[in-house]
Amino acid sequence: MPSHAYILGVAGLMFGAALPAVAGDDGPAAHAKAPVRVILDTDIGPDVDDVGAVAILHALADLGEAEIVAMAACTSNPWGAPCLDALNTYYGRPEIPVGTFKQPGFLEESSYSEGIARAFPNALGHGDNAPDATALYRRVLAESPDKLTFIAVGPLNNLKLLLESEADAVSPLNGEELVREKVSELVIMGPYFNEESEFQYAWNYAQDPAAAAYVSERWPTPMRFGEGNLGHRHFIGAGLADAPESSPVRHGYELAEGPAGKRHCADPSTILYAIRGTRHFDEVRVGSCEVRAEDGATRWVAEPDLDHAYNRERLPIAELERIMEELLVKPPRLGADQREP
Ligand SMILES: [Ca+2]
DSSP states (O other), X not given: OXXXXXXXXXXXXXXXXXXXXXXXXXXXXXXXXXXXXXXXXXXXXXOTHHHHHHHHHHHHHHTTSEEEEEEEXXXXXXXXXXXXXXXXXXXXXXXXXXXXXXXSSSSOOOSSHHHHHHHSOOSOOSGGGSOXXXXXXXXXXXXXXXXXXXXXXXXXXXXXXXXXXXXXXSOSSOHHHHHHHXXXXXXXXXXXXXXXXOOBXXXXXXXXXXXXXXXXXXXXXXXXXXOHHHHTTOEEOGGGGGSOTTOHHHHHHHHHHOTTOOEEOHHHHHHHHHHHGGGSEEEEOSSEEEEOXXXXXXXXXXXXXXXXXXXXXXXOHHHHHHHHHHHHHOOOSSOGGGOOO
């Protein structure tokens, strides 16, 4: 039997040749598309690239490319949800419902989320005032008239709880049925893939390997992955030094990385891939993500060929960094009256 490396190598060559034909949604039609309706699940707290991801998602919403329907934090840090609420308020979208993981003891450290939550206006004030993420997701999905894109840029504990949820007053469907009916696809920042098809450490998955394995096996929609090595080759944030003092995005990056500090783009590049598809990326579509249940390590395998895909670099690193940095520092289109802390 040929090695996985051989299979992947052949698949990679085949895709290299086929990509120009499948990656051509960069024309005028790309801008006429209806906005992608999104639920964002994030571990905002341990890494400031989640702040970058939220900022870029709002910038894409300002451009009419995305509509943010709901968000939730997946850590136990009580400042995660109000931090998200403060960012949403800054961008003029304080009405976005924000939930949080309610169990104690999971990823409670953060260098910036309390700082943002205390310094910038938000309606939640504390995680105790945020709804349970599972309950929020069930309600938002049940009420949605059409299918949504789910984006997860943290560990998958909230998504596991959603899948495991039972029918209730909100919906006669259990979590898995509700997701099948109301979610078009799941876009995850988590896995790392290499050309050798070796298992690689994947931080988000390693925090809760059981959730990663469960969601990988049970989630009933197509999945795309913002690949981790790609995200970690790109760095943004220095341009925030020119943003107003009233920007919680600037404040978050300064708290985490120092003035004009940069951070990698694992989550920002996943947001860009989730909303713009192959406009800035190549894509691998043959194969699937395999998750090692004991530690959450991941690899890409040619078989089975599931409805999985992941992004690969097409642009020079500096060019993709420029695109993401511009979105990161883009002033809010809405909410000018919200910008004084
Ligand atoms: Ca994250």
